[in-house]
Amino acid sequence: MPDNTPWLLDIRPDGDEGLELVLGGRWCMDGNLPAIDVLAEALVEGIQRVRFDGSGLAAWDSGLLTFVAGTARICAGRGIAVDTDGLPDGARRLLAMALAVPEQKVALRSAERAGLLAQVGGATIEFWHGIPQMLHFLGEITQAFARLLTGRARFRRSDLWREIEEVGPRALPIVFVISFLVGLILAYLGADQLRLVGAQIFIADLVAIGMVREIGALMTGIIVAGRTGAAVAARLGTMQVNEEIDAFRTLGISAIDFLVLPRILALMLMVPLLTLYAGFIGMLAGLLVSVTIFDIGVHEYYTEVLRALQLKHFMVGLSKGTVYGAMIAYAGCLRGMQCGRSAEAVGRAATSAVVTAILLITIAASIMTIVYYQLDI
Numbered sequence: 001m002p003d004n005t006p007w008l009l010d011i012r013p014d015g016d017e018g019l020e021l022v023l024g025g026r027w028c029m030d031g032n033l034p035a036i037d038v039l040a041e042a043l044v045e046g047i048q049r050v051r052f053d054g055s056g057l058a059a060w061d062s063g064l065l066t067f068v069a070g071t072a073r074i075c076a077g078r079g080i081a082v083d084t085d086g087l088p089d090g091a092r093r094l095l096a097m098a099l100a101v102p103e104q105k106v107a108l109r110s111a112e113r114a115g116l117l118a119q120v121g122g123a124t125i126e127f128w129h130g131i132p133q134m135l136h137f138l139g140e141i142t143q144a145f146a147r148l149l150t151g152r153a154r155f156r157r158s159d160l161w162r163e164i165e166e167v168g169p170r171a172l173p174i175v176f177v178i179s180f181l182v183g184l185i186l187a188y189l190g191a192d193q194l195r196l197v198g199a200q201i202f203i204a205d206l207v208a209i210g211m212v213r214e215i216g217a218l219m220t221g222i223i224v225a226g227r228t229g230a231a232v233a234a235r236l237g238t239m240q241v242n243e244e245i246d247a248f249r250t251l252g253i254s255a256i257d258f259l260v261l262p263r264i265l266a267l268m269l270m271v272p273l274l275t276l277y278a279g280f281i282g283m284l285a286g287l288l289v290s291v292t293i294f295d296i297g298v299h300e301y302y303t304e305v306l307r308a309l310q311l312k313h314f315m316v317g318l319s320k321g322t323v324y325g326a327m328i329a330y331a332g333c334l335r336g337m338q339c340g341r342s343a344e345a346v347g348r349a350a351t352s353a354v355v356t357a358i359l360l361i362t363i364a365a366s367i368m369t370i371v372y373y374q375l376d377i
Contacts, residue, residue, distance in 0.1 A: 019043070180281060218365055
């Protein structure tokens with residue numbers, strides 16, 4: 001070894017079945033340190049232990065730790081014991097922390113290797129196992145509402161108003177844009193068929209009833225699910241990662257009352273109002289199409305809308321908006337409270353909340369539409 005080498009590595013026999021690695025000089029990253037292969041060649045068959053001697057070290061940094069950790073991994077793979085007692089105290093402590101975290105290996109994508117039937121079966125089993133958790137969470141929410149009605153629910157009113165502001169006023173721009181465009185599409189779609197029989201005036205009926213009764217609530221629910229449902233799951237998931245929810249339980253505070261209940265109330269109050277707002281914007285879009293494209297007067301459109309709309313249409317829209325808001329809050333809070341303890345889990349919780357909310361909204365919309373039709377509402 002040249003005399004100007006800043007580091008020293010001397011591999012010596014240590015008894016019949018051991019090696020002693022004598023480290024000296026300056027073991028720093030900028031010193032062109034030796035590769036692990038140097039040691040791998042010395043670990044011949046029959047070596048049972050490796051011992052480090054760092055008494056001659058003049059300076060060291062993470063370069064020394066990298067070399068020692070690599071040596072420890074090679075020895076572990078060959079069943080060789082490693083003794084690091086001869087290293088400096090600081091190096092031993094850092095090395096212990098480094099080796100305490102298992103190396104994360106990139107797993108082969110078993111989901112890609114599995115067939116379609118296996119993936120569907122796995123998803124079905126996971127959903128089936130999740131049903132008891134969903135029912136348990138629904139029961140906890142029901143108990144929280146019972147405590148609310150009896151005045152025993154504990155949450156901050158400021159949290160409720162903040163959630164109302166987040167769900168309602170701040171969602172107006174996106175609801176306006178989507179509802180206006182949907183109203184335009186609905187008006188054009190209906191007018192294309194109504195023009196064949198000279199009944200363009202019924203564009204007002206189609207847009208008004210469709211937006212107020214069905215489409216306004218459905219589009220608002222989907223918008224809020226993607227905007228607010230994901231945000232609720234992400235917030236609660238982050239609190240789960242930071243162990244804040246565990247702190248609530250330790251202090252004897254119900255996390256359902258303090259965190260979940262304000263969000264459910266805010267969504268159940270605001271989504272129906274957003275539904276009415278979406279219906280009004282959709283009717284304005286239908287008015288724009290009727291006046292500019294099909295030469296229908298503003299007064300004629302207004303009169304036809306008043307004739308077509310009945311109180312039951314508004315009640316149906318409001319009831320659907322309330323149910324959709326409850327579904328969004330339930331899905332977001334459920335996935336947030338079920339979140340794991342990592343940043344990746346927070347992302348999965350937010351995604352799962354949106355998917356679950358849209359699925360529940362679709363199921364609820366189908367059931368309520370059939371029920372209202374059978375009741376002639």
